Amino acid sequence: MRGTLAVGLLGLACTIVPARAQAPGQVVLMAYPGIFQDNYVDTVTRPFSQASGTAVQYFPTTNSAQMLGTLRTQKGDPQVDVVIMDTTTAAAACAEGLVEPLTEAEMPVLKDVHQIARQAGGECGPGVTFDHFVMTWNTQTVQTPPTAWRDLWNPAYRGRISLSSPPDIQGLVLTAVLAHAETGDWRNVNSTFQKLREIAPLVQTFNPQPDSYTLVLNDQVGFATGWNARAQYYRDQSNGRLGVLLPAEGTGFQINTINVVKGSKNRAAAMAFVTYALSPDAQAAFTNRMFYAPTNTQARPSAEALGRTAAAPESMSKVVAIDWAEMVKLREAWNQRWRREVIAAGGR
Amino acid sequence: MRRRLPGLLLCAPAAFVLGLCFVWPMLSLFRMSFYEGEGGTLIPAWSLATFTRLAEDPFVRDVTLDSLGLAAFCATMAVLLAYPMALFLFRTTSRLRGLLAIAAVMPLLVSGTARVIGWMALLSDQGLINQLLGAFGVPTQPLINNWTGVRIGLTESVMPYAILALIAGLGRLDRRVEAAAASLGAGPLTTFWRITVPMTLPAISAAWLLAFVLGVSAFITPKLMGGGRVFTLATEIFDAAMETLDWPAAAALSVYALLLLSLIVAAHAALTRRAGA
Amino acid sequence: MRTGPFVTALAAIGYAFLLAPLIFVIAVSFNADAFLRFPPSGWSLRWYAAILENDGILEAMRNSAILATLVTVLALLTGLPMAWAIARGRTPAWMLNVATAPLLLPTLVIGLGLLLALTPFRLVATWPGLVLGHLVIVLPFVVRIMTTALLALPVHLESAAAAMGAPPLTVFMRVTLPLAAPGTLASAALAFLLSFDETVISLFLVGPRLTTLPVELFRYTQSRTDPLVAALSVALIAVTLLVVLAVERLVGFTKTMGRS
Numbered sequence: 040m041r042g043t044l045a046v047g048l049l050g051l052a053c054t055i056v057p058a059r060a061q062a063p064g065q066v067v068l069m070a071y072p073g074i075f076q077d078n079y080v081d082t083v084t085r086p087f088s089q090a091s092g093t094a095v096q097y098f099p100t101t102n103s104a105q106m107l108g109t110l111r112t113q114k115g116d117p118q119v120d121v122v123i124m125d126t127t128t129a130a131a132a133c134a135e136g137l138v139e140p141l142t143e144a145e146m147p148v149l150k151d152v153h154q155i156a157r158q159a160g161g162e163c164g165p166g167v168t169f170d171h172f173v174m175t176w177n178t179q180t181v182q183t184p185p186t187a188w189r190d191l192w193n194p195a196y197r198g199r200i201s202l203s204s205p206p207d208i209q210g211l212v213l214t215a216v217l218a219h220a221e222t223g224d225w226r227n228v229n230s231t232f233q234k235l236r237e238i239a240p241l242v243q244t245f246n247p248q249p250d251s252y253t254l255v256l257n258d259q260v261g262f263a264t265g266w267n268a269r270a271q272y273y274r275d276q277s278n279g280r281l282g283v284l285l286p287a288e289g290t291g292f293q294i295n296t297i298n299v300v301k302g303s304k305n306r307a308a309a310m311a312f313v314t315y316a317l318s319p320d321a322q323a324a325f326t327n328r329m330f331y332a333p334t335n336t337q338a339r340p341s342a343e344a345l346g347r348t349a350a351a352p353e354s355m356s357k358v359v360a361i362d363w364a365e366m367v368k369l370r371e372a373w374n375q376r377w378r379r380e381v382i383a384a385g386g387r
Numbered sequence: 388m389r390r391r392l393p394g395l396l397l398c399a400p401a402a403f404v405l406g407l408c409f410v411w412p413m414l415s416l417f418r419m420s421f422y423e424g425e426g427g428t429l430i431p432a433w434s435l436a437t438f439t440r441l442a443e444d445p446f447v448r449d450v451t452l453d454s455l456g457l458a459a460f461c462a463t464m465a466v467l468l469a470y471p472m473a474l475f476l477f478r479t480t481s482r483l484r485g486l487l488a489i490a491a492v493m494p495l496l497v498s499g500t501a502r503v504i505g506w507m508a509l510l511s512d513q514g515l516i517n518q519l520l521g522a523f524g525v526p527t528q529p530l531i532n533n534w535t536g537v538r539i540g541l542t543e544s545v546m547p548y549a550i551l552a553l554i555a556g557l558g559r560l561d562r563r564v565e566a567a568a569a570s571l572g573a574g575p576l577t578t579f580w581r582i583t584v585p586m587t588l589p590a591i592s593a594a595w596l597l598a599f600v601l602g603v604s605a606f607i608t609p610k611l612m613g614g615g616r617v618f619t620l621a622t623e624i625f626d627a628a629m630e631t632l633d634w635p636a637a638a639a640l641s642v643y644a645l646l647l648l649s650l651i652v653a654a655h656a657a658l659t660r661r662a663g664a
Numbered sequence: 665m666r667t668g669p670f671v672t673a674l675a676a677i678g679y680a681f682l683l684a685p686l687i688f689v690i691a692v693s694f695n696a697d698a699f700l701r702f703p704p705s706g707w708s709l710r711w712y713a714a715i716l717e718n719d720g721i722l723e724a725m726r727n728s729a730i731l732a733t734l735v736t737v738l739a740l741l742t743g744l745p746m747a748w749a750i751a752r753g754r755t756p757a758w759m760l761n762v763a764t765a766p767l768l769l770p771t772l773v774i775g776l777g778l779l780l781a782l783t784p785f786r787l788v789a790t791w792p793g794l795v796l797g798h799l800v801i802v803l804p805f806v807v808r809i810m811t812t813a814l815l816a817l818p819v820h821l822e823s824a825a826a827a828m829g830a831p832p833l834t835v836f837m838r839v840t841l842p843l844a845a846p847g848t849l850a851s852a853a854l855a856f857l858l859s860f861d862e863t864v865i866s867l868f869l870v871g872p873r874l875t876t877l878p879v880e881l882f883r884y885t886q887s888r889t890d891p892l893v894a895a896l897s898v899a900l901i902a903v904t905l906l907v908v909l910a911v912e913r914l915v916g917f918t919k920t921m922g923r924s
Binding site: 393394395397398400401402403404405407408409411412413414415416418419468469471472474475476478485487489490491493494496497498499500501502503504505506508509515540542543546547575600603604606607611621624625628634637638641644645648652 | 668670671672674675677678679681682683684685686687688689691692703738741742743745746748749750752753754755759763765766768769770771772773774776777778779780781782796797799800803804807854857858861863864868878881882885893894897898900901904905908909912
């Protein structure tokens with residue numbers, strides 16, 4: 040049959056059409072999308088490419104869970120060389136052998152990395168950014184500036200609140216911070232869930248699209264959960280329309296780690312890139328641009344920028360020490376309680 | 388006698404492709420649903436553990452009922468809205484008929500994401516509808532980020548299919564019967580209820596089923612317009628597959644959803660046959 | 665019988681509801697603001713210009729065009745013989761139901777199945793993987809439309825040619841195909857658009873090596889805040905409309921659709 044033959048040939052042809060070839064000496068970096076991507080490319084990957092001649096292809100992925108999924112489906116045939124993801128997800132990737140252990144012998148820059156950042160990565164890649172959990176609010180439409188999460192339990196704010204619920208990490212940190220403020224123990228969440236049930240009917244969305252910062256900026260909501268670095272960046276971009284608050288209840292750290300994917304076809308270039316990303320220059324440049332605190336103790340960002348990061352004394356003093364290894368075990372139970380108890384109570 | 392090309396040979400290439408891209412993935416899915424999973428790691432097994440876990444979970448039952456209810460509502464609304472459109476397209480002699488027919492199925496060919504962005508501009512608390520209502524002193528109505536938003540979006544997204552199915556079925560409508568009824572003195576409304584609707588009942592029922600099935604499997608609309616409040620079987624499958632990375636659960640839920648849909652389609656077929664007999 | 669005012673009015677309501685989101689996407693796309701809001705504070709074409717400067721989106725666009733072409737050609741080559749066999753009663757009638765079964769299944773489930781099936785063979789985010797993934801919806805569609813189109817053709821012309829001694833393949837190429845050309849063109853256009861706009865299955869099958877335009881659009885919505893998404897959506901709508909209108913001009917697309 041001529042048809043069958045043609046099909047065979049075409050089938051063959053489509054294996055030949057080149058997918059974007061992974062050129063030797065090129066690094067594929069999988070990390071967060073949006074403004075993280077824009078700023079990371081500007082301040083880290085592009086300078087690295089210019090200095091080393093190694094091209095970096097940035098592959099944006101919505102969140103850490105999807106990154107882990109990608110690493111799993113590509114196990115044995117990775118299309119990614121370096122990944123920047125949340126420390127809890129990275130721990131799973133490390134345990135499953137999807138990313139490589141790193142040693143000071145092979146990567147001397149690790150000596151300068153902050154102790155907390157090293158611990159966050161275990162024997163795999165270390166933390167590359169520090170960030171913390173904040174409330175964002177619209178400074179133009181909200182009359183009374185908030186000071187704490189508890190301010191939001193107010194019927195006047197019906198439909199004006201965005202909470203990112205688990206599996207989003209923001210939802211987990213919110214739960215932990217509220218529990219800590221109430222009982223002194225972040226794991227003691229029973230009464231916190233009771234409180235969350237009460238606020239649920241006031242919530243506009245538990246899954247802000249495209250993200251919570253946009254909803255605050257275009258006044259879809261007045262208040263939202265968020266991460267400090269992005270919020271600080273949007274505050275500047277919007278000339279202060281977006282307000283950033285470190286609520287009285289406290290905050291939690293969020294650490295992103297950087298890892299070399301096991302089986303990377305460009306391992307040498309990947310190692311070089313990770314070294315650069317952890318270097319004082321790259322760390323300072325990214326902090327100055329986007330207010331993630333550096334993890335390299337030798338990095339010297341501007342005092343103004345540093346004062347707005349997680350490393351500022353104000354935020355350090357309010358951090359609730361969440362043990363993420365333990366959180367991983369609690370996560371699924373909390374996730375289910377949010378769905379069944381909180382969100383179910385929050386018809387709109 | 389002329390030489391006959393064996394029909395099965397003609398079907399072979401397509402059958403081969405469908406085997407590769409349909410049967411094999413479905414078998415993989417079936418196989419995966421019997422794996423055991425612990426915190427995302429996969430253990431090959433022939434175990435009913437995942438199914439048992441889902442069966443004992445009242446949340447799965449609630450989500451199932453919500454999904455079916457949502458799909459039934461949207462299918463009904465879609466057919467109600469689509470019926471006059473199909474009738475209009477079927478009868479009109481307008482020069483614009485071609486253009487109008489294209490406009491009716493156009494959304495079918497537009498990415499679901501694009502439509503959701505349009506709905507956001509229209510339905511959000513600061514959207515056009517609420518601005519208009521506000522101008523008349525009506526308080527802000529929550530039209531998105533809840534079940535209402537998903538119902539609106541989903542109805543719209545299954546409408547083109549309903550229109551296509553209705554137009555295909557309207558071919559049975561014999562205009563002479565309608566004309567006869569009218570000439571016997573029946574008013575337009577009587578003719579419509581007593582003649583047009585009964586004659587097109589098979590088309591209505593087929594269009595409803597199609598819209599229903601598509602409504603159960605819809606994923607983008609609930610995900611983007613539900614405000615994190617709307618859990619359906621489809622969003623649960625996606626979350627299990629892509630967010631919590633519990634592949635056995637995603638596969639088992641898929642198998643469950645397929646069984647459920649097959650049952651409904653079979654029940655519909657049985658009902659239609661009885662009604663036809 | 666003419667269309668009464670009542671039906672026309674109800675149809676107009678249906679149209680308004682159906683097309684509302686599309687119209688609003690278009691309105692938002694001319695937004696001059698840096699984030700999505702309605703009504704915008706001003707109007708501009710800046711987000712259309714931004715598309716042309718975004719390499720990732722341009723590459724995804726190119727990928728989608730290549731992919732849709734490959735899928736259309738393959739679907740026609742394999743689907744046409746099957747449709748002919750079904751239309752001419754050369755195979756049992758249930759063949760059509762089997763071939764169109766994938767259309768009834770949730771694409772989400774098919775996408776997950778494909779992910780599970782293709783992963784061990786390292787076909788995720790490759791051209792063959794994505795082509796297979798798209799064929800699962802495009803092929804049944806082509807078979808369905810072409811079966812209907814072929815059924816509508818006069819059989820006696822084929823019989824006459826065969827009776828005069830023309831071999832089956834010649835009959836097919838010289839008689840059937842020219843007669844079925846309008847239907848084929850219409851189904852090719854629909855197949856192209858279905859593949860070009862496919863989101864859900866692709867979502868499971870793309871990766872750093874290869875991604876498609878609708879997936880980029882979906883991801884953009886989830887991660888970006890600017891009206892570029894709307895501009896891109898309008899560009900997609902325009903492409904779709906152009907293809908459909910061209911086919912309508914050439915062969916009377918709507919007639920084919922009405923019959924299918």
